[in-house]
Amino acid sequence: VTEPVPTDATSDTQPRVDLLSLAERVVLPDEDARIAGEARQSVLTKPSGALGRLEDLSLWLCSVQGTCPPRAFERARVVVFAGDHGVARTAATSAYPPEVTAQMVLNFLSGGAAVNVLARHNGATVRVVDISVDADYEALGATVPDDVVRDRVRRGSGSIDREDALTRDEAERAFAVGLRIAEEEVDAGADLLIPGDMGIGNTTPAAVLVGLLVGIDPASVVGRGTGIDDATWMRKTAAVRDAMRRGRPLKGDPIGLLAAVGGADIAAMTGFLIGGAARRTPVLLDGVVSAAAALVAHRIAFRSREWWQAGHRSTEPAQQAALERLALAPIVDYGLRLGEGTGALVALPVLSAAGATLREMATFDEAGVSDRPA
Amino acid sequence: VTEPVPTDATSDTQPRVDLLSLAERVVLPDEDARIAGEARQSVLTKPSGALGRLEDLSLWLCSVQGTCPPRAFERARVVVFAGDHGVARTAATSAYPPEVTAQMVLNFLSGGAAVNVLARHNGATVRVVDISVDADYEALGATVPDDVVRDRVRRGSGSIDREDALTRDEAERAFAVGLRIAEEEVDAGADLLIPGDMGIGNTTPAAVLVGLLVGIDPASVVGRGTGIDDATWMRKTAAVRDAMRRGRPLKGDPIGLLAAVGGADIAAMTGFLIGGAARRTPVLLDGVVSAAAALVAHRIAFRSREWWQAGHRSTEPAQQAALERLALAPIVDYGLRLGEGTGALVALPVLSAAGATLREMATFDEAGVSDRPA
Numbered sequence: 076v077t078e079p080v081p082t083d084a085t086s087d088t089q090p091r092v093d094l095l096s097l098a099e100r101v102v103l104p105d106e107d108a109r110i111a112g113e114a115r116q117s118v119l120t121k122p123s124g125a126l127g128r129l130e131d132l133s134l135w136l137c138s139v140q141g142t143c144p145p146r147a148f149e150r151a152r153v154v155v156f157a158g159d160h161g162v163a164r165t166a167a168t169s170a171y172p173p174e175v176t177a178q179m180v181l182n183f184l185s186g187g188a189a190v191n192v193l194a195r196h197n198g199a200t201v202r203v204v205d206i207s208v209d210a211d212y213e214a215l216g217a218t219v220p221d222d223v224v225r226d227r228v229r230r231g232s233g234s235i236d237r238e239d240a241l242t243r244d245e246a247e248r249a250f251a252v253g254l255r256i257a258e259e260e261v262d263a264g265a266d267l268l269i270p271g272d273m274g275i276g277n278t279t280p281a282a283v284l285v286g287l288l289v290g291i292d293p294a295s296v297v298g299r300g301t302g303i304d305d306a307t308w309m310r311k312t313a314a315v316r317d318a319m320r321r322g323r324p325l326k327g328d329p330i331g332l333l334a335a336v337g338g339a340d341i342a343a344m345t346g347f348l349i350g351g352a353a354r355r356t357p358v359l360l361d362g363v364v365s366a367a368a369a370l371v372a373h374r375i376a377f378r379s380r381e382w383w384q385a386g387h388r389s390t391e392p393a394q395q396a397a398l399e400r401l402a403l404a405p406i407v408d409y410g411l412r413l414g415e416g417t418g419a420l421v422a423l424p425v426l427s428a429a430g431a432t433l434r435e436m437a438t439f440d441e442a443g444v445s446d447r448p449a
Numbered sequence: 450v451t452e453p454v455p456t457d458a459t460s461d462t463q464p465r466v467d468l469l470s471l472a473e474r475v476v477l478p479d480e481d482a483r484i485a486g487e488a489r490q491s492v493l494t495k496p497s498g499a500l501g502r503l504e505d506l507s508l509w510l511c512s513v514q515g516t517c518p519p520r521a522f523e524r525a526r527v528v529v530f531a532g533d534h535g536v537a538r539t540a541a542t543s544a545y546p547p548e549v550t551a552q553m554v555l556n557f558l559s560g561g562a563a564v565n566v567l568a569r570h571n572g573a574t575v576r577v578v579d580i581s582v583d584a585d586y587e588a589l590g591a592t593v594p595d596d597v598v599r600d601r602v603r604r605g606s607g608s609i610d611r612e613d614a615l616t617r618d619e620a621e622r623a624f625a626v627g628l629r630i631a632e633e634e635v636d637a638g639a640d641l642l643i644p645g646d647m648g649i650g651n652t653t654p655a656a657v658l659v660g661l662l663v664g665i666d667p668a669s670v671v672g673r674g675t676g677i678d679d680a681t682w683m684r685k686t687a688a689v690r691d692a693m694r695r696g697r698p699l700k701g702d703p704i705g706l707l708a709a710v711g712g713a714d715i716a717a718m719t720g721f722l723i724g725g726a727a728r729r730t731p732v733l734l735d736g737v738v739s740a741a742a743a744l745v746a747h748r749i750a751f752r753s754r755e756w757w758q759a760g761h762r763s764t765e766p767a768q769q770a771a772l773e774r775l776a777l778a779p780i781v782d783y784g785l786r787l788g789e790g791t792g793a794l795v796a797l798p799v800l801s802a803a804g805a806t807l808r809e810m811a812t813f814d815e816a817g818v819s820d821r822p823a
Contacts, residue, residue, distance in 0.1 A: 120556055121563055122544065122675035127764070127784030129795070170496065170821050178818040182494055187811025189495055196805045197798065301496040301821075390501070407781070407799070410501030421503070424571065424798035425781070431570045437561025444552040447544050447675075 092251055092346075094329070098376035100353040104138035112137035112433060115144060119436040120444045132384070132406075132429035139357040139382055140266075144434035148427060150264045151199035153190060153416040154256055154347060155183060155271035158207035158340030161234030162318075163276025168311040170301045173231075173275045177210030180273065181217050183415075190271055190415035197423045199269065201416070204256060206249055207232055207339035208274075226252045232338035235280055235321070236314040239335050246334035246342045253343035257350025267423075268351040269386070270344050271416030272364035275301075278391060279311060281367035283318040283336045285393035287326055288370045289400045293319060298363070298391035299412070329374050337371070344368035345375070352379035359419040359426065362389040362412070366397035373401060384426065386419030387411055466625055466720075468703070472750035474727040478512035486511035486807060489518060493810040494818045506758070506780075506803035513731040513756055514640075518808035522801060524638045525573035527564060527790040528630055528721060529557060529645035532581030532714030535608030536692075537650025542685040544675045547605075547649045551584030554647065555591050557789075564645055564789035571797045573643065575790070578630060580623055581606055581713035582648075600626045606712035609654055609695065610688040613709050620708035620716045627717035631724025641797075642725040643760070644718045645790030646738035649675075652765060653685060655741035657692040657710045659767035661700055662744045663774045667693060672737070672765035673786070703748050711745070718742035719749070726753035733793040733800065736763040736786070740771035747775060758800065760793030761785055 112134040117123055124130065136145035159176050163169045182188045183203045186195075194201045205224045209231030212219045228249045232240035241249065260268060282296040289296075293316040297308065322336035333342040345368040351358040353376075360369055360383055373380050385398050388405035390412045398405060406422035439446045486508040491497055498504065510519035533550050537543045556562045557577045560569075568575045579598045583605030586593045602623045606614035615623065634642060656670040663670075667690040671682060696710035707716040719742040725732040727750075734743055734757055747754050759772050762779035764786045772779060780796035813820045 119563075120553070120561060121787050124676065125785065125787040126563065126791070127786065129783055129785070172819055172821075175819055178816065179494070182811060182816040182818055185811070185816070187494060187809075187816050189493075189500065189806055189810055192805050192809040193802055195809075196802055302498065409503055409799075411499065411503070412501065413495050413499040417500070421799060421802055424802075425783075425795060428567055428570055428795055428798075431566050432563055435561075435566040435569075436563055437556055437559070442552065442556040442559070442561050444556055445546055445549055447546075 092247060092254065094375050097349060097353065101349065101376040101378045103378055104381050105141040106138065108141050108143050109134050109138040111143035115433060118438040118440070120439055120442050126432055129429040129432060132426055133433035135384065136426070136430045139355070141355065145430040147430065148198065148267050151267040151269065151423060152260050152265040153194055153199055153201045153269040153271045153420065154260065155190060155201060155203045155273055155415060156340040156343045157203060157205050157273040158277065158338055159209035159231035159274055160276035160280060160338055161231055162236055162279045162314050165234040166236055166310050166314040168279045168307065168314055169275045170303045170307065171275050173209060176273060176275050177208050177212065177215065180205060180208060184219065184223070188415060189413055189417045190420065193417055193420035197420050199420060199423060204343065206252060206343045228252070228339040235283060235336045236317040240280065240338045241334045241342065243331065243334050245339060246330050249339040249342035250330060250333065250346040253346025254350040257347045257354060261354040261356050265356065268347070268356055268358045269416045269419045270347055270358070270361060270365040270368065272340060272344065272361070272414045274340050277338065277340060277364050279314055280336055280338045280341055281363045282315050282393040283322060284332070284341065284367040284371060285397045286315060286319050287322050288374065289396045291396060296393040296396060298393065329371050333371060341368050345371045348372040348383070349376050349379050352376065352382035356382070358383045359386045359422060360384065360403070361386055361416045361419040362414050363391035363394035364414060366394045369401060370397050386422035389418060466621060466628065468749050471723060471727065475723065475750040475752045477752055478755050479515040480512065482515050482517050483508050483512040485517035489807060492812040492814070494813055494816050500806055503803040503806060506800055507807035509758065510800070510804045513729070515729065519804040521804065522572065522641050525641040525643065525797060526634050526639040527568055527573055527575045527643040527645045527794065528634065529564060529575060529577045529647050529789060530714040530717045531577060531579050531647040532651070532712055533583035533605035533648055534650035534653060534712055535605055536610055536653045536688050539608040540610055540684050540688040542653045542681060542688055543649045544677045544681065545649050547583060550647060550649050551582050551586065551589065554579060554582060558593065558597070562789060563787055563791045564794065567791055567794035571794050573794060573797060578717065580626060580717045602626070602713040609657060609710045610691040614654065614712045615708045615716065617705065617708050619713060620704050623713040623716035624704060624707065624720040627720025628724040631721045631728060635728040635730050639730065642721070642730055642732045643790045643793045644721055644732070644735060644739040644742065646714060646718065646735070646788045648714050651712065651714060651738050653688055654710055654712045654715055655737045656689050656767040657696060658706070658715065658741040659744060659771045660689060660693050661696050662748065663770045665770060670767040670770060672767065703745050707745060715742050719745045722746040722757065723750050723753050726750065726756035730756070732757045733760045733796060734758065734777070735760055735790045735793040736788045737765035737768035738788060740768045743775060744771050760796035763792060
């Protein structure tokens with residue numbers, strides 16, 4: 076179980092990920108560090124428990140960093156997995172045209188999107204991975220760095236209401252890309268990973284995966300996405316219903332499920348979430364797309380959940396259902412529905428503040444403050 | 450109405466604050482700037498409304514700064530009003546001994562308290578004002594800067610279950626100190642004010658003021674404060690009941706009410722909250738003590754509320770009742786019950802993020818991104 080996972084997705088040979096040995100590599104966070112955190116919390120100059128959930132988050136930081144007090148984040152890293160979805164074109168499930176995915180990739184690269192602004196302000200950096208965008212950047216007159224496009228598995232995932240999103244081989248390759256990117260980022264010093272998403276239509280496969288894995292009906296998981304009208308909501312719900320019917324036999328086969336009704340972006344993100352956990356690196360989940368990937372990742376490696384916090388509660392019902400199933404309580408709740416990693420980035424300073432109080436506050440002894448009389 | 454408010458509280462002459470002319474100085478925030486903010490929000494590269502409450506907060510920032518896009522905060526400033534309360538000694542309403550107030554003042558000055566840590570991490574600075582601490586620092590062997598103690602109105606406020614907290618003159622002086630400190634801070638460049646509190650027993654007068662001004666019974670406003678046991682909760686509730694009986698005839702006389710059942714810290718904070726609004730400076734409220742002061746301030750100058758946001762929801766029931774009455778929705782909700790300004794400081798990065806997105810995101814035109822088809 077100490078061997079590296081084979082992640083040769085960029086080669087032309089077929090990658091094979093051994094899910095069982097991958098799951099074994101995911102261990103539980105450090106309980107001793109958590110206990111040391113509890114002891115330190117109890118002697119800081121404040122009433123016991125007075126920092127509420129910040130105290131819980133500070134103990135989680137101890138456990139996932141394996142140290143008390145927790146360190147400040149030095150390299151919080153957003154990885155945006157960008158991909159198109161055939162269902163947006165064939166079933167018109169989005170309020171925006173599919174070409175927006177590629178346009179937003181360029182917006183990320185020039186630093187003008189919400190994820191860029193929030194990352195800059197909260198001490199994080201952004202990496203963009205075009206895993207399945209349906210665009211020819213040259214034809215658009217744009218230049219995109221090679222490391223953004225080198226992992227593209229295909230141009231657009233299939234329309235999941237009628238066909239598979241990916242071949243099984245493509246799903247494995249995308250999953251392996253996500254795993255490898257988590258490894259790369261941790262090797263480069265990332266101490267917090269944030270999965271971001273960009274893809275017109277991507278809430279449709281996310282809703283399908285959540286509907287199947289939580290076991291609820293299409294109308295309960297379909298939200299308004301980018302802000303669709305009633306007619307579009309009905310088309311989207313019908314597409315989700317059809318895709319759920321296609322995916323149901325595959326509930327016990329995570330890679331098969333991602334191939335049939337997911338997409339390359341969600342497959343890559345699933346690998347990324349497990350990869351972070353396998354490398355003992357905390358992850359801050361974002362919206363419905365990362366919540367759907369988290370549900371699949373949890374099926375593959377159930378201990379990975381202990382390495383995650385839910386950044387925010389979005390307006391998508393599928394996200395809320397997935398977080399409830401995972402028993403993850405969102406850190407912020409502002410009705411965001413943008414994706415990209417934005418919700419997690421809004422939560423990031425709260426997590427940092429939790430760590431800072433445990434690390435930097437004076438103890439009763441140090442400050443000469445009376446603890447309560449015995 | 451353009452004349453400065455007389456705030457000669459530090460002189461030996463009796464200050465007289467004209468509440469009516471003070472109220473007139475508080476104008477509404479800039480509606481034109483808010484409208485400009487709405488127009489800009491609608492052309493940023495995201496679906497309309499996708500940043501949820503961050504968009505609302507960004508528009509509030511436009512209105513209170515009188516400009517669009519809003520500026521980043523350059524000098525967010527916490528002012529901690531420290532004071533003791535006789536009721537903590539006579540009725541033993543707290544889990545901690547009264548000497549902790551002075552000890553915590555020293556902890557603030559050496560930078561070891563939660564408010565210091567959170568301010569450092571979120572780009573704010575802390576000022577401590579000993580308005581009514583019942584301590585002799587010299588006797589404690591401590592040296593305290595003159596500007597911390599120069600505004601002390603008295604040593605400890607009276608035990609409000611049986612006597613007035615302050616004389617009317619002391620209440621006016623404390624209120625004027627708060628007004629003057631807001632003026633000083635804005636003159637020194639503060640662009641966001643955060644009221645902090647420190648005082649063993651201070652949730653007792655806060656509960657009394659909220660109970661009286663919202664019109665609810667003692668058992669509904671008394672919380673666990675620093676973490677009191679059932680017997681202490683019963684003593685505290687009895688003290689609140691007795692103080693509410695004493696204060697009820699004064700509901701229409703805000704200064705009289707602060708004198709009878711408030712305290713010098715809450716009187717000063719009340720002046721501070723109005724002073725910020727009068728100087729067109731936004732204020733981020735903290736816990737139950739600032740919520741009680743906000744209720745009194747709202748009685749004096751009802752437009753001042755438009756200059757405030759509620760930083761957090763605390764565990765104190767009186768705080769929740771006060772915020773509901775003021776129709777202020779807390780920005781974060783983590784079960785904090787520490788005071789000092791800590792809850793507001795946890796919310797500060799959210800407010801900053803809201804402003805940053807409106808200020809820095811690219812528009813559809815700038816980024817060449819397709820807005821939805823007509």
